[in-house]
Amino acid sequence: MIDVKLLRQDPAGVRASLLRRDDDTVSAALDEVLALDRRWRDRITETEQLRAHRNAATEEVARRKRAKEPADELLASLKLSSDRVKALDAEIRELEDMLHQELLRIPNLPHPAIPTGPAAANRVVREWGAIPAFDFTPRPHWELGETLGILDLVRGAKLSGSGFPVFVGAGARLVRGLANFMLDLHTREHGYLEVAPPFMVNRASLIGTGQLPKFEDDQYGMPRDDLFLIPTAEVPVTNLHRDEILDAAQLPRAFVAFTPCFRREAGAAGKDTRGLLRVHQFDKVELVRLTRPDASEAEHQLLTGHAEAVLQRLELPYRVLELASGDTGFSAARTYDLEVWAAGVGTWLECSSASTFTDFQARRANIRYRPAPGAKPEFVHTLNASGVAFARTIAALLENNQAPDGSVRIPGALVPYVGTDRLLPD
């Protein structure tokens, strides 16, 4: 949630910042918020004066009652002002609710330093590793997966529908090995605390991280219980400290979680979605950091490096993209995407997104910290990065390391976790 005080104080600046996003609904939403805020504050002022008057009169009633003096004429006039307060309160509550709902639909302010424009304006920040060369035509991962007998897309579709892959045998062990490899790396070398959170969350949690109310159609929901399958571990993990006040000494908090992610990907179909490229369920190791505001920019760089370390250990060539304002997600102020090269499909695949959300999520989820003992609480900054998403990483792993006979080399860092240095066709 953006800071309504900032909007009040500098409406032109906030508007200019938000217009950098490719979202033509923002301007009207801002006008609505400003109008509602004006009306709301007028009503507050009016009702508070009335209330102060009523409170004083009520005290006088109490005094007379104790002194056994009559108070009948006071009571009669109090009845009238009490009714008026009640009516005003109802109106204020309604205005407040409308204001809040409107604010929840306004995206975060993009960081001043990021490029302005649509996805085409994304900037390549750096590249790592060499794109592998082949003296044969490399095959796509869905073919390799079938030949190796480790990926069963057809039976996944039978069980659940398209986009629900089944990993079998060495494939399942590869998934398990990747999870342990990434969790070990982040807990032992990067200092993260491992969390195993729920895979279903309530509305408040999704509002906290920004998926609701605007993107309810993108979520898998269980209407009977009003719960949702998590689209990412970011949701339960960021919400761990919702409605809490942390000590400054507790910051930064760094969590890592391995969970499945569930995404409806409504409307998606076609060549960009084949095999493991875009699926409804995939596993991911997620990194979440809660930091002091003054530390968040440095933490963002650190976090991005932690995600990169995974790809480096896996010997996967990748590039780091700084997203332009129009391509940056609703809650994020600044995002680096990690894209891994996949030789079979011959393209870069997004396998991690490292974002700083500044105080946007903290404001929604009410996550605060006390800068010093006895000081006023302030909002923390939240950040997260995939470290990393499995499906596309597995696609790259298979495609980049394939041999002409269809076998696939397992990178050294993963060998102890998978138990073999090569996957062989059946």
Place this chain on the structure above:
RNA sequence: GGCGUGGUGGCCGAGUGGUUUAAGGCAGCGGUCUUGAAAACCGCCAAGGGGGAAACUCCUUCGUGAGUUCGAAUCUCACCCACGCCGCCA
């Protein structure tokens, strides 16, 4: 799912209609004392919001919402959550 008990400030906890503008404790902060620390003692210490240049001032908040009342932490109703027992169950 049934029955029962409960939900109060950062934490614990008292409080059944009007000096509760929420007792007391813990934690925190400042001080006295001390070579230093601890202990002891004294003082300060909730959050959010409106108005104001400021000093300051006013309002709201005792799980959430609705109701009764001049007035609700306190009474009524609904809902949510936690815990206990029963039922079901990997």
